Amino acid sequence: MGIEKPTSGQIFFDGQDVTALGVTERAKLGISFAFQQPVRFKGIRVIDLLRLASGKQLGISDACDYLSEVGLCARDYIDREINSSLSGGELKRIEIATLLARQTRLSVFDEPEAGIDLWSFQNLIRIFENMRREIKDSSIVIISHQERILQIADEIILLSDGTIKQTGTVDEVLPQLIGTTAAVDACERLK
Amino acid sequence: MLDLNIDDIGKTLLAEIADIHDTPAGAYNFRVNSQLAGRHTTDNIDIMTKEGLPGIDIFIKPHTKGESVHIPVVVSASGIKETVYNDFYIGDDCDVVIVAGCGIDNCGEHDAQHDGVHRFYVGKNAHIKYVEKHYGSGDGNGKRILNPQTEVYMEEDSSMEMEMEQIKGVDSTVRTTIAELKAGAKLVVKERLMTHGDQIAKSDYMVTLNGENATADVVSRSVARDTSSQTFNARITGNAPCNGHTECDSIIMDSGKILAIPSLEANDVDAMLFHEAAIGKIAGDQLIKLMTLGLTEAEAEEQIIKGFLR
Numbered sequence: 001m002g003i004e005k006p007t008s009g010q011i012f013f014d015g016q017d018v019t020a021l022g023v024t025e026r027a028k029l030g031i032s033f034a035f036q037q038p039v040r041f042k043g044i045r046v047i048d049l050l051r052l053a054s055g056k057q058l059g060i061s062d063a064c065d066y067l068s069e070v071g072l073c074a075r076d077y078i079d080r081e082i083n084s085s086l087s088g089g090e091l092k093r094i095e096i097a098t099l100l101a102r103q104t105r106l107s108v109f110d111e112p113e114a115g116i117d118l119w120s121f122q123n124l125i126r127i128f129e130n131m132r133r134e135i136k137d138s139s140i141v142i143i144s145h146q147e148r149i150l151q152i153a154d155e156i157i158l159l160s161d162g163t164i165k166q167t168g169t170v171d172e173v174l175p176q177l178i179g180t181t182a183a184v185d186a187c188e189r190l191k
Numbered sequence: 192m193l194d195l196n197i198d199d200i201g202k203t204l205l206a207e208i209a210d211i212h213d214t215p216a217g218a219y220n221f222r223v224n225s226q227l228a229g230r231h232t233t234d235n236i237d238i239m240t241k242e243g244l245p246g247i248d249i250f251i252k253p254h255t256k257g258e259s260v261h262i263p264v265v266v267s268a269s270g271i272k273e274t275v276y277n278d279f280y281i282g283d284d285c286d287v288v289i290v291a292g293c294g295i296d297n298c299g300e301h302d303a304q305h306d307g308v309h310r311f312y313v314g315k316n317a318h319i320k321y322v323e324k325h326y327g328s329g330d331g332n333g334k335r336i337l338n339p340q341t342e343v344y345m346e347e348d349s350s351m352e353m354e355m356e357q358i359k360g361v362d363s364t365v366r367t368t369i370a371e372l373k374a375g376a377k378l379v380v381k382e383r384l385m386t387h388g389d390q391i392a393k394s395d396y397m398v399t400l401n402g403e404n405a406t407a408d409v410v411s412r413s414v415a416r417d418t419s420s421q422t423f424n425a426r427i428t429g430n431a432p433c434n435g436h437t438e439c440d441s442i443i444m445d446s447g448k449i450l451a452i453p454s455l456e457a458n459d460v461d462a463m464l465f466h467e468a469a470i471g472k473i474a475g476d477q478l479i480k481l482m483t484l485g486l487t488e489a490e491a492e493e494q495i496i497k498g499f500l501r
Contacts, residue, residue, distance in 0.1 A: 024488070039479075049484075
């Protein structure tokens with residue numbers, strides 16, 4: 001997304017070298033990014049953020065559709081300020097709704113499942129599937145440790161210690177991942 | 192359209208300070224370049240010119256509900272320096288909206304200054320919403336100076352909501368607000384201030400809670416840009432079992448300077464008083480978030496400030 005500067009290598013988007021481009025320029029080309037820890041503001045409301053994300057004077061009913069998609073009752077949220085009165089889970093869903101409003105060719109989600117309280121993975125997975133279907137020629141990159149999210153991937157890239165260790169389909173990569181120390185849950189390790 | 196003796200600059204200023212595009216409904220008094228430019232009274236709201244002092248007395252009859260009073264001031268001639276005294280006598284059980292404000296357009300070489308002294312005597316169980324906006328424009332070397340002084344005297348169980356906004360173009364301002372509350376009275380102040388260039392703004396509040404269950408909430412949000420400087424000084428005194436809260440939240444940019452001095456004085460063991468103050472630059476992650484939506488850094492800044500000063 002251009003937030004961190006790469007020390008080496010190149011990044012291509014649709015054949016264009018975007019390595020030197022800043023955050024705004026990459027966003028304008030059609031890249032979206034959902035933060036692991038969504039940002040809080042003072043005074044900026046949910047409707048304002050969705051309008052900025054969509055780049056147009058989004059109508060209330062369209063904005064409500066995006067919020068309903070992430071499981072928020074739109075009427076309760078549309079005028080709420082995106083400040084510390086919202087829980088981490090609510091912020092996370094609003095963050096995902098802003099990406100739905102962006103409708104870009106590439107959406108990058110940084111640990112989308114982190115902080116999704118009381119809201120099933122199934123809904124999150126359904127959103128990704130809908131996005132893939134509804135936004136034409138689009139790709140989604142999900143950064144995750146969560147096996148159930150990895151299962152919907154067309155391709156898994158295993159990053160470890162800053163390098164790519166493996167790439168392949170779910171069937172190729174996932175069985176090897178499960179059973180390594182990285183995939184052993186905390187209870188197992190305590191034993 | 193406005194059927195008043197006001198030129199185009201005056202009309203622009205009126206739109207900025209009072210959202211007035213047409214003659215307002217209800218009572219009004221327009222003061223333009225120290226002259227009366229229009230006045231309307233209603234059965235319940237009377238406006239009279241003071242004798243011996245510049246300014247007006249506004250009388251609102253008890254039980255007046257759903258009415259409004261607009262008293263905008265426009266200064267568009269360079270070199271005007273005036274102090275105006277406006278007194279509001281608000282009867283018991285009223286529910287009214289009062290819109291004041293001053294717009295200064297100074298294209299000349301001389302300073303233009305309007306010092307408005309507003310006194311509110313709020314009757315028992317009356318509810319007042321008071322909106323005050325200040326705005327300056329014009330590219331002359333003469334300074335645009337506004338020094339509003341507001342005094343509020345609140346009877347039992349009355350409430351007052353004050354919105355005070357000064358977003359643009361005023362070179363120098365000293366804002367003084369004094370309030371005294373009797374039992375059960377409630378005061379809510381929402382101040383919005385932005386300074387730029389080499390402007391200087393000073394805002395002082397002295398709120399005294401004298402009666403049981405009196406409450407005050409004084410919240411200021413401000414932005415200091417360029418080389419401007421601001422001082423926010425809010426003092427809440429509790430002389431009875433009461434609740435007081437003051438908050439100053441500021442964004443500092445460029446070489447701006449802000450001094451926040453919230454202070455509390457409790458003279459009763461059941462006085463509950465709180466203050467908060469925060470000053471900081473725009474958070475980097477807020478800028479980055481909006482830039483990931485395709486905004487430039489400058490556009491992101493503008494949106495963050497617009498939201499902050501809402």
